[in-house]
Amino acid sequence: MNNRAEIMNDMAVHLKAPAHIPDRELQRFLDQVFDKYGYDFRNYSHASLRRRLRHRLMLSGIDDFGDLEAKTLKNRQFFNTILLDLSITTTEMFRDPAFFMAFRDEVVPVLKTYPSFKIWQAGCSTGQETYSLAILLQEEGILDRGLIYATDFNATALEQARRGVYPTELIKQYAAQFHRAGGKGPFSQYFTSRYDSVLMDKSLRRNIVFSEHNLATDGVFSEVQIVICRNVLIYFNRTLQDRALSIFHQSLGRRGFLCLGAKESLLLSSHRRDFEVVRENERIFRKKTG
Amino acid sequence: MKESLEKKRGKGTHKSLLPPGIQKDIQADAIVIGASAGGLRAIGLILSSLPASFPLPILVAQHIHPDMNSLSVTLMQEKCQIQVQEGIDKEPINAGVAYLAPPNYHLLVECDRTLSLSVDERVNFARPSIDVLFESASEVFESRLIGIVLTGANKDGAEGLKFIKANGGTAIVQDPNTAEYDAMPKAALEATSVDFVLPLEKIAPALLTVVGQRRQA
Known part of the structure; x- marks a missing residue:
């Protein structure tokens, strides 16, 4: 019985014509969202936005994009759902272990010469990468000297990041990546398990400040020695990529490091001459002097 | 709409140029290809059969282990006349170039x-996912897109091909009988009506015919 209903349901989804969202309509939607709520997605990658909005159309059983637009503008709660849909939340601990290895080799030795330092991790989402960074600095014995600003525009994701609670089922993968990233001790020393989730150790969080910051609308807030912003710029168009890189450049102190995602590059950017390459494949750059 | 577009571009029908059984007037600006298990070989065969002057861009989503580096691109480039490269974020799409989705993106x-x-x-x-590539390409190229689903052991690409068809594009599926893994071509055939079901070695010639038609027009 149940099975049959499920099959019918599947068929309904299967048979429904997929929604096509013309760019003109998407732009109008983004303009209105910005006017009404102040969140600026206009210079985000439209291809990704469209995919997420199409997914929302399907989940909400709304056929027409115009109806979704009307509902978004009328209903704040529905807008919050859209806001979650549009924020980048995919993240994991020690994603791209080679990057963390390179960070140990190239950046940590410099940090060890500083009495104190600040790191800005832009687009921290639910915090996995922030904790990865804290664990690495702890291992290297310099966590206490550092202050990590971990920012995101998504308040819900930040709340999760502050809690530091992650599903146990992911830990095996995280642990493997931790070791491939040069992690030495047992990964389990950094969290306590409870039922089907783990709680990251409080001591890791003592020098992390999680706060709201929107790369599309906010500016520089502090001078830092390192900016880490991985797999965020790919969601922006060239205009917004350049805006973000300008903010990073202004935020970085003398000879500061910039770390991007594995497939992000400065090559197409107007800032390519402001940075020198430290590690090509791991996307570690350093601010040039002058 | 389509008719007026064709008129404006001065394109008529050239059905006689198409291989027997191909009864559709195809106008395309881009090709998307999706493959999974057994795909590297199949994609390699298609891409290596195209001349350097091939006038359309080709976008490829091949399921590949996240830790694979870009070795497959290098290997493929070696045996192809067209340029084969990994897709770079925010890079313009150029004709005669095959762009492969990077592993894990x-x-x-x-x-x-x-x-x-x-x-x-x-x-x-899957990441890269064939559906994701097909759907986003279809939003942009609309009817002027050819989608190709090749060998694979899952059903990625079926929804994407359906989307391409719904937007007026052209769908080609590798004949399941000739596919190393037939699940993916079969899923695509179940999801939507397709224009051509072709054995692997007939796919590149069909593409050449289509662009030959385009060039003469």
């Missing part, structure tokens, strides 16, 4: 015909 197309990458959650357990 989705490949998408922007309205200004540049590429985008994303690390969004896996779709059909």
Whole structure:
């Protein structure tokens, strides 16, 4: 019985014509969202936005994009759902272990010469990468000297990041990546398990400040020695990529490091001459002097 | 709409140029290809059969282990006359170039015909996902897109091909009987009506015929 209903349901989804969202309509939607709520997605990658909005159309059983637009503008709660849909939340601990290895080799030795330092991790989402960074600095014995600003525009994701609670089922993968990233001790020393989730150790969080910051609308807030912003710029168009890189450049102190995602590059950017390459494949750059 | 477009471009029908059984007047600006298990060989066969002067861009989503580096691109480039490269974020799409989705990233197309990458959650357990590429390319190229589903052991690409068809594009599926893994071509055939079901070695010649038609027009 149940099975049959499920099959019918599947068929309904299967048979429904997929929604096509013309760019003109998407732009109008983004303009209105910005006017009404102040969140600026206009210079985000439209291809990704469209995919997420199409997914929302399907989940909400709304056929027409115009109806979704009307509902978004009328209903704040529905807008919050859209806001979650549009924020980048995919993240994991020690994603791209080679990057963390390179960070140990190239950046940590410099940090060890500083009495104190600040790191800005832009687009921290639910915090996995922030904790990865804290664990690495702890291992290297310099966590206490550092202050990590971990920012995101998504308040819900930040709340999760502050809690530091992650599903146990992911830990095996995280642990493997931790070791491939040069992690030495047992990964389990950094969290306590409870039922089907783990709680990251409080001591890791003592020098992390999680706060709201929107790369599309906010500016520089502090001078830092390192900016880490991985797999965020790919969601922006060239205009917004350049805006973000300008903010990073202004935020970085003398000879500061910039770390991007594995497939992000400065090559197409107007800032390519402001940075020198430290590690090509791991996307570690350093601010040039002058 | 389509008719007026064709008129404006001075294109008529050249059915006689198409191989027997191909009864459709195809106008395309881009080709998307999706493959999974057994795909590297199949994609390699198609791409290596195209001349350097091939006038359309080709976007490829091949399921590949996240830790694979770009070795497959290098290997493929060696045996192809057309340029084969990994898709670079925000890079313009050029004719005669095959862009492969990087391992662990989705490949998408922007309205200004540049590429985008994303690390969004896996779709059909895959990143890159064929559906993601097909759907985003279809939004941009609409009816002027050819989608090709090749060998694979899952059903990624079926929804994407359906989307391409719904937007007036052309669908080609590798004949399941000739596919190393037939699940993916079969899923595509179940999801939508397709224009051509072809054995692997007939796919590149069909593409050449289509662009030959385009060039003469």
